[in-house]
Amino acid sequence: MIEEGEEDNFCHKRIFHYVLKAVKQFIDLVNQIGSCSVRKNVSHTTAIKFLYARKFDVPRAVSLYEQHEQIRLKECLYNIDPDVEPLRSELETGKFTILSARDSSGAAIALFTANKHSPLCVTHTTTLQGIVYQLDVALQNTETQKAGLVFIYDMSGSKYSNFDYDLSQKILTLLKGGYPARLKKVLIVTAPLWFKAPFKILRLFVREKLRERVFTVSVPTLSLHVPRQALPRYLGGTLEIDHSTWLLHCYKSMTNREDELLANIGHQPSSNNLQTGTIITTNNTTITTATTTPVSTDFVGSGDQGVIDGAVVAETNDNNLPDTTAPLSEFWSENPPSSASSGFSDDDSLAGAEGDPKTIEQIVQMVKERGRQGLFKEYADIRSRAPEGTFIHAKMRNNLTKNRYTDVLCYDHSRVVLSQDTEDLSDYINANFVDGYKQKNAYISTQGPLPKTSHDFWRMIWEQHCLVIVMTTRVLERGRVKCGQYWEPAEESSSEFGHFHVRTISIESNEDYTVASLEIKNFKTEEIRNVSHWQFTSWPDYGVPSSALAMLNFLQKVRDKQAQMVKSLGDTWAGHPRGPPIVVHCSAGIGRTGTFITLDICISRLEDVGTADIRGTVEKIRSQRAYSIQMPDQYVFCHLALIEYALSRGMLQSVDLEGFDDRDDDSDLI
Known part of the structure; x- marks a missing residue:
């Protein structure tokens, strides 16, 4: 039976043998092809570099070497002297x-x-x-x-x-x-x-x-x-x-750069022996071949250097070495490139993060069993938890006046960071990134802009390349200002906010919402972009909508518009297929905003895998935008709206919620 230490040593030797033979094959193939290189010999260090670049796939490494040499010759990239002008x-x-x-x-x-x-x-x-x-x-x-x-x-x-x-x-x-x-x-x-x-x-x-x-x-x-x-x-x-x-x-x-020094030198160590002091690193294993000469620390880099005892060239025997015509993939680990717009993978988003996913039938049964008061208690449990982050930037003296409400601040860890503007050295805006379904940073949850923060709002829209703005409040409600007028509500009118000129091109008014097509010009760069502004106007002054269908229809049209605008970007958009973040705001950016985002995420998941977890989604959103879903009625509304969506799409034939308490109409949604 092989002991653990012996097994590790065996694996290390096996890796070493793979690498050694790959180096020999690389050099032999390059010599056979007769590269156009001005080099008369290829060193083992050079071979290692090209093999690393192609994960020790020898044919691909040789092909890379050939192309590399051709480019160097074509562009005169040999014998570079940094002391010579120009x-x-x-x-x-x-x-x-x-x-x-x-x-x-x-x-x-x-x-x-x-x-x-x-x-x-x-x-x-x-x-x-x-x-x-x-x-x-x-x-x-x-x-x-x-x-x-x-x-x-x-x-x-x-x-x-x-x-x-x-x-x-x-x-x-x-x-x-x-x-x-x-x-x-x-x-x-x-x-x-x-x-x-x-x-x-x-x-x-x-x-x-x-x-x-x-x-x-x-x-x-x-x-x-x-x-x-x-x-x-x-x-x-x-x-x-x-x-x-x-x-x-x-x-x-330069004194350590063999590629330049050996370009016109005929003598090289034998291809049967690795160059003295060659360092080979695979995964977490570093192999140092037999050496009597110190290795340059510039080449070695940082990290511990492990040595396989006795793993010297003299031990190797080509007849006993594994075949290395296949890539060394079983010894290689590398994180795949991200496809998300933010540089994160889907695994980092809300997808799969919910703790208790249920089918729509199970959600209906749960809602019926718990009733309104049961969901209220569940929400109270969520709300009782302390915030999961700090608010240092939001509480800074220069930033305090940028918060619409003194008790609605934004987390440090997920806040949207503005570029350092020459007119305002602060990078703060009361806004947080929120993950979506299989999309990192799918939304920006933010407060309704104040007159003094409208410039910051448009800076954020510009810097994040946002295409769609969702507004779930009116500017005035019950005689109170809920949001600043950061765009002109009349066609062919315009305003300036800092170095941004915002022009309203067209307005389409519907029973439940209004859509404005806006043109944004950046005076600093002379660039012009288009943004679609969607304002939901059917949310009553008190409570929540009596029917979710208007909100659900609005949500779908927002999604369709985002998809249309992303498609129009063509190859200039190389990020997540769903595009840049959608900006969502109400007045404080937590109540109606959190409700809209929760529904969008839960619907996306329900359509994709047939399950959803409203509680888990709300908890995740609150970990990124503090206090999201502000009132118990909003939490209940998310459940009823998801059920109504399932009915409208034929996922449910009928729903019996007999005994579910009547809605209380005593809450004021910010």
């Missing part, structure tokens, strides 16, 4: 740099700042040399080899004169399949309107699999992809960029 000046611009921090998965972060690029003043070759020179240094780190690369293309403050289509295509071509580092994400920050057309074409040059990893994001949403501590301050983070120190590190590392 490359020296190009490097000092800082337009391209590798950040000193990593993303949450350990990937290195490369940043290209578009407004620092002047196409008329520098050649493609010089710019590409500067990029490859720095990428080569970054890739000396084994953590980067393993975790890959995140590429941020920052278009903030850039003009059309800064954009170089051909260069962008060359960079994408290099990164998508001609460089030995796995490209985890491409984040295009603050893409201007004129970028829409070239972006559609550029996406055609990217493999379909990689296309899912290309995101157009605003500065505030960038932190959903990369931790704030890993982002520079002007991109909403806390990191200080020290490009000069990075360049010094690059220069010092």
